[in-house]
Amino acid sequence: AKSLKERLTEIIPERQEEVKAFKKDYGNTVLGEVTINQAYGGMRGVKGLIWEGSVLDAEEGIRFRGKTIPECQKELPSAIPGGEPLPEALFWLLVTGEVPTPEQTKSISNEWAARSGLPEFVEDLIDRCPKTLHPMAQFSLAINALQHESNFAKAYSNGINKADYWGPTYEDAMDLIAKLPQVAARIYRNVYKDGKVADIDLDQDYSYNFSKLLGFEENKEFVELMRLYLVLHSDHEGGNASAHTTHLVGSTLADPYLSFAGGLNSLAGPLHGLANQEVLRWTMKMQETIGQDASDEQITKYLWDTLNGGKVVPGFGHAVLRKTDPRYMAQREFALKHLPEDPLFALVSKLYHIIPGVLTEHGKTANPFPNVDAHSGVLLQYYGLKEQDYYTVLFGVSRALGVMSQLVWDRALGLPLERPKSYSTAHLKKMYAKN
Ligand code: CMX
Numbered sequence: 001a002k003s004l005k006e007r008l009t010e011i012i013p014e015r016q017e018e019v020k021a022f023k024k025d026y027g028n029t030v031l032g033e034v035t036i037n038q039a040y041g042g043m044r045g046v047k048g049l050i051w052e053g054s055v056l057d058a059e060e061g062i063r064f065r066g067k068t069i070p071e072c073q074k075e076l077p078s079a080i081p082g083g084e085p086l087p088e089a090l091f092w093l094l095v096t097g098e099v100p101t102p103e104q105t106k107s108i109s110n111e112w113a114a115r116s117g118l119p120e121f122v123e124d125l126i127d128r129c130p131k132t133l134h135p136m137a138q139f140s141l142a143i144n145a146l147q148h149e150s151n152f153a154k155a156y157s158n159g160i161n162k163a164d165y166w167g168p169t170y171e172d173a174m175d176l177i178a179k180l181p182q183v184a185a186r187i188y189r190n191v192y193k194d195g196k197v198a199d200i201d202l203d204q205d206y207s208y209n210f211s212k213l214l215g216f217e218e219n220k221e222f223v224e225l226m227r228l229y230l231v232l233h234s235d236h237e238g239g240n241a242s243a244h245t246t247h248l249v250g251s252t253l254a255d256p257y258l259s260f261a262g263g264l265n266s267l268a269g270p271l272h273g274l275a276n277q278e279v280l281r282w283t284m285k286m287q288e289t290i291g292q293d294a295s296d297e298q299i300t301k302y303l304w305d306t307l308n309g310g311k312v313v314p315g316f317g318h319a320v321l322r323k324t325d326p327r328y329m330a331q332r333e334f335a336l337k338h339l340p341e342d343p344l345f346a347l348v349s350k351l352y353h354i355i356p357g358v359l360t361e362h363g364k365t366a367n368p369f370p371n372v373d374a375h376s377g378v379l380l381q382y383y384g385l386k387e388q389d390y391y392t393v394l395f396g397v398s399r400a401l402g403v404m405s406q407l408v409w410d411r412a413l414g415l416p417l418e419r420p421k422s423y424s425t426a427h428l429k430k431m432y433a434k435n
Helices: 004-026 036-040 069-075 087-096 102-114 120-127 135-149 151-157 166-192 206-214 220-232 241-251 256-267 275-290 296-308 326-338 343-362 373-382 388-412 425-432
Strands: 054-057 061-064
Touching: 004 087, 004 102, 004 166, 004 388, 036 425, 061 069, 061 087, 061 326, 069 220, 069 326, 087 102, 087 206, 087 220, 087 388, 102 166, 102 206, 120 135, 120 166, 135 166, 135 256, 135 388, 151 166, 166 206, 166 256, 166 388, 206 220, 220 326, 220 373, 220 388, 241 256, 241 388, 256 388, 275 296, 275 343, 275 373, 275 388, 296 343, 326 343, 326 373, 343 373, 373 388
Parallel strands: none
Antiparallel strands: 054 061
């Protein structure tokens, strides 16, 4: 069977030709128009990006290379029969558009384990961070430092031909993904535990090893959750802040490490990835304030207090989605299967039924339904990974799969420096205002 790089070497010229021919026939086709409201409104709905791995539909949610989450769960190789799909297999799918065989999936597990070592100075750097530095800031810091290892940066300074950019980008992408569990687990063990990180098992899969480094591998269910979690958070087309930032930074030919660090910094914002930490905090605070067995009325009142305080209800709403996020549903299914009796899950379920009505009545949000972040915390809590400030780091490890696979395609397709047009209000008024 072919390795991922061998398969890519075959596919890339075909896709390059495909894009060339498509652009030749349709290059001047109008994709959309942009209103002044959209320019002030975070470019919501503006069509202006290419993203190969996934496309988001407002109603049905994400598809990875055309496959829904339940289809991925059915078709991608798993570690145990009928179990959750392996993130290795999803990465192969995102990169190639093809479902890998179990052997090909295993080859990625082995490769990531083999590439996982960190340079000593990066370990030292993480170890010297104060425990009070947010885990996401530590994560970003460490990824920037890993730039020291970049094949792409070295090849560029040695004068690599444009046509060959994708090769060292791919090598960096594989190294970076491989090293993430070591970085992320070191932060976890330093901030919350004894600072000791276990050794990777070279024959195990990525999620097992990440769980092992964190100290959770003995619980098989937790390892399965990790596999599902790393699949679900991987990719959500190109316009979300972490994906777009990685792509934008990468478009300057900054190497994959610098690009991904940029993506992590935007994931660390509370309107994006940090929402998973905020959800749990908000839910626990609610429990503290109105008690374990609060009535629907008490919960509703608490919700209105949040909204009237000028705050968002974390984990609900979405810039593109207009229905319940299928990533939320996949986690809910997992909870129904593995922790149906858990009191915190019961509360999360209750919120799932109450919040959309309240947000609808509030009348502002375009989408009152839960997103991915509304459910991840309760699962992690159940298995004892209780440190909320750490949750976005897990999101970040997963997000690398999507953004790194796209970065390889950015270079393979020769996508240029991104540079959209902006205007000042004064200039826009001069262009359009009647008087
Ligand atoms: N609670 C309260 N108000 C909300 C809301 C929520 N959950 N979601 C949206 N709104 C408000 C917006 O703040 C906005 O108010 P203003 O007009 O006063 O500015 C209004 O409703 C319209 O916003 P929208 O068009 O529905 O949503 P946007 O595309 O602007 O923003 C998002 C999308 C996700 C930032 C927003 O829904 C939000 O803040 N949700 C809570 C945070 C969250 O869960 N983020 C995680 C998203 C998934 C992820 O990236 O990880």
